[in-house]
Amino acid sequence: MAEYEIDGLTLHVPGHMLNDRIAGKLVSGGYEAHEARAVRMRVKPGQRVLELGAGLGYVSAVAARTSGPENVVSVEANPALLPVIERNLKLNGFAKLRLMHGAVVGQTQDIEDLGFDPKKAFWAGRIADDTSNPEDIVSVPVLALPKLLEEFKSQVVIMDVEGAERFLFDAAWPEHVLTVIMELHPKQYPDTVIKQIVDCMSTSGLTYDPGPSRGRILCFRRVRGI
Numbered sequence: 710m711a712e713y714e715i716d717g718l719t720l721h722v723p724g725h726m727l728n729d730r731i732a733g734k735l736v737s738g739g740y741e742a743h744e745a746r747a748v749r750m751r752v753k754p755g756q757r758v759l760e761l762g763a764g765l766g767y768v769s770a771v772a773a774r775t776s777g778p779e780n781v782v783s784v785e786a787n788p789a790l791l792p793v794i795e796r797n798l799k800l801n802g803f804a805k806l807r808l809m810h811g812a813v814v815g816q817t818q819d820i821e822d823l824g825f826d827p828k829k830a831f832w833a834g835r836i837a838d839d840t841s842n843p844e845d846i847v848s849v850p851v852l853a854l855p856k857l858l859e860e861f862k863s864q865v866v867i868m869d870v871e872g873a874e875r876f877l878f879d880a881a882w883p884e885h886v887l888t889v890i891m892e893l894h895p896k897q898y899p900d901t902v903i904k905q906i907v908d909c910m911s912t913s914g915l916t917y918d919p920g921p922s923r924g925r926i927l928c929f930r931r932v933r934g935i
Contacts, residue, residue, distance in 0.1 A: 715740060718770050719800045723793065726831050744869060745771045747890045747921035747928055752776050752865055756887075759863035760784065761813050761854075761877075762870040764832060766794035769808075770801045772867065778803040782861050786812040786849050786870075787827045787834045811852035812836055815876045825849045835871035835897075858883055865890070872897035878909035889915060889929040 711727060713720045713735040720735065734740040741764065748771045752758060758772045763785040773781045778798070783806060785794060791810055798806050812823055824837035824846040837846045854877050857863070868874055868891035875898050882889075889910065893903060906927075910916070915929040922928045 711735075713740075715767060716745065716771070718767060718774075720765050720767055720797050721793070721800065722765060726789075726793070728830055731830065731832065740765075741768050741869075743923045743926040744768050744867065744890065744892060746923070747926055748772050748867060749775070750921045751888045751890065751918070751928070751930075755780060756864045757862055758782070758865045758867065759857060759861055760867040762786075762868065763794050763808065764790065764869065766797040768867060768869075769794065769806060770798060770803055772865070773798070773803040773806050774801075776865075778806040782807045782809065782857075782863070784809045784811055784813055784852060784857070786810070786825045786836075787831060788847060788849065789827060790831060809852065811850040813852050813854050813857065813870065813873065813877065815854055815879050820851055822848045822850050833871060836873050855880070858886065864888065868892065874906065875902045878906045881909065882913040882915070884914065884931075886913070886915070887931045888918070890921065891927055893925045893927050895925070 711722050711724060715738050745768055752772050752775045756776050758776050758781045760769055760783040763769050763783040769783040794808055798804055812825055826837040826841040826846055827834045862885050865888045866886055872894040874891060910929045914932055916932050918928040918930040
């Protein structure tokens, strides 16, 4: 078990989940640095936060430190990461944060689970496709985004779901969502998907937020007075 500290937060990572690139990011403090910066800029005390794709629990902890762990719900599809996230949240005093297991989809579907490809490098895990090795695929519960947003009345949504974001912008988002912080994965889909995301946010009353946006981190904020 390797131990790292980033921005005053402690992360324990099992050795078998590490490679040179991941370890380098953790040592340098560059691991999820742009996402964490955006969260520090936009999440406010007491806001209800929904995180899709918790990874090691680092961004979850950054959000919980400001909003309060009782106001944060984090979703992770990779079952192998759940005990890692739980341990890291507990280490940093955020055990009250709610952690859910599942793969998030758009509209409600008539399926209860789907295949997930965890990948050797955990941060590349994603919904299985025709390039996935069938022997590696695990079945995970399906969670519909509209139901999550309705249940938790989330004001901030943080999203890093390795390309699955392309399935989450086929309908307008509710008015209680004030801020969206997401990592794009443009190598996994064409520009038309990015346009769909931006158009959906605009239809939902959210506009591009340049302050916390950087590189592949695309942020939106609710437009006031319309």
